[in-house]
Amino acid sequence: MKTIKQSGIYRSQIMQLDKLARHNRQGSFRTKDRYYEAFKRFCAFLADHYQLQKIENISGKHLVAYVLYMQEHGKSASTIKTDLSAIRFFHDKMSDPKYRLPTNAELGIELEQRLFAEADRAWTVPEFNRALAAAQAERRYDYILALYLARYAGLRIHECFRIDTATAEKALRENMITVKGKGGKIRSVPIPEHIRPILETLLDQTERGHKLLVPDDKPTDRAIKELQGFLRRERAMIQDPGDDRPLTFHGLRHSYASDTYMDLLGDGMSALDAHFEVSRLLGHERADVTNIYLASVRGKLDEGKEDGQ
Numbered sequence: 001m002k003t004i005k006q007s008g009i010y011r012s013q014i015m016q017l018d019k020l021a022r023h024n025r026q027g028s029f030r031t032k033d034r035y036y037e038a039f040k041r042f043c044a045f046l047a048d049h050y051q052l053q054k055i056e057n058i059s060g061k062h063l064v065a066y067v068l069y070m071q072e073h074g075k076s077a078s079t080i081k082t083d084l085s086a087i088r089f090f091h092d093k094m095s096d097p098k099y100r101l102p103t104n105a106e107l108g109i110e111l112e113q114r115l116f117a118e119a120d121r122a123w124t125v126p127e128f129n130r131a132l133a134a135a136q137a138e139r140r141y142d143y144i145l146a147l148y149l150a151r152y153a154g155l156r157i158h159e160c161f162r163i164d165t166a167t168a169e170k171a172l173r174e175n176m177i178t179v180k181g182k183g184g185k186i187r188s189v190p191i192p193e194h195i196r197p198i199l200e201t202l203l204d205q206t207e208r209g210h211k212l213l214v215p216d217d218k219p220t221d222r223a224i225k226e227l228q229g230f231l232r233r234e235r236a237m238i239q240d241p242g243d244d245r246p247l248t249f250h251g252l253r254h255s256y257a258s259d260t261y262m263d264l265l266g267d268g269m270s271a272l273d274a275h276f277e278v279s280r281l282l283g284h285e286r287a288d289v290t291n292i293y294l295a296s297v298r299g300k301l302d303e304g305k306e307d308g309q
Contacts, residue, residue, distance in 0.1 A: 006047040013043040016055050020093045038086035059099040121251035122258050127238050134234045142213045145198050150252035153189045154282050157249050161213045161220050168203045181283035189281055
């Protein structure tokens with residue numbers, strides 16, 4: 001076992017675990033030992049990552065974090081499921097647990113890991129710059145704003161087209177744009193300084209109370225399709241030579257996610273915390289979906305490891 005930083009908290013947790021184990025009469029000796037060791041590993045994680053004093057206070061968020069932690073360390077789905085069973089086994093022995101633990105289905109995490117290499121949709125910097133140039137050539141400042149918001153704030157295409165004057169004014173005041181995403185979930189995302197000029201320009205051109213990217217005489221879905229059609233028409237010019245991966249507007253969210261993740265790691269944040277922060281900024285209920293957006297990061301990290309060898 002790796003060195004446990006919060007050893008005092010860990011020892012206290014094990015004392016609580018031992019009390020539960022002493023009164024357990026269920027299961028074979030092998031199962032008891034397996035579950036005991038699994039819960040000890042969970043205690044080490046809780047001590048170092050959450051400084052959790054009482055094991056009776058474990059909750060669903062701790063299980064989610066632990067599953068992601070195990071997946072990042074290469075644990076198989078069967079191992080993860082067994083460890084979750086062990087945690088629930090001892091949780092059921094607690095006389096007064098603070099929370100009900102969710103089932104595997106309720107956790108909202110796929111225990112079978114996805115293949116990262118199949119999900120890389122991130123745009124390169126030259127591709128993004130060429131898309132901006134194409135939009136500039138057509139004087140489509142609405143397209144430029146949408147591209148910026150997807151690339152530097154991680155907005156979905158429909159989130160961009162929902163922005164009205166009130167949302168834009170608030171974003172300029174707070175340097176933070178607030179949008180309603182899938183399922184009506186509202187989130188706020190920081191916006192970089194270089195988005196302000198184009199946001200201000202379109203705000204000045206839009207009648208108060210109206211949408212910035214949707215003319216009054218045009219349905220929103222049609223405006224969205226026109227932007228997607230623009231990208232399809234310009235794809236041959238935009239995309240890097242020799243690259244045949246799908247180049248979609250949604251891929252800009254992949255670029256945002258991977259760059260944000262790397263920036264957070266560079267600022268000293270742990271990989272697990274950076275993962276959760278990117279998930280929050282993207283507006284996902286299921287944290288493991290973020291792994292798809294971080295496909296290009298895996299390649300960058302692998303390259304870094306090879307360079308360091």
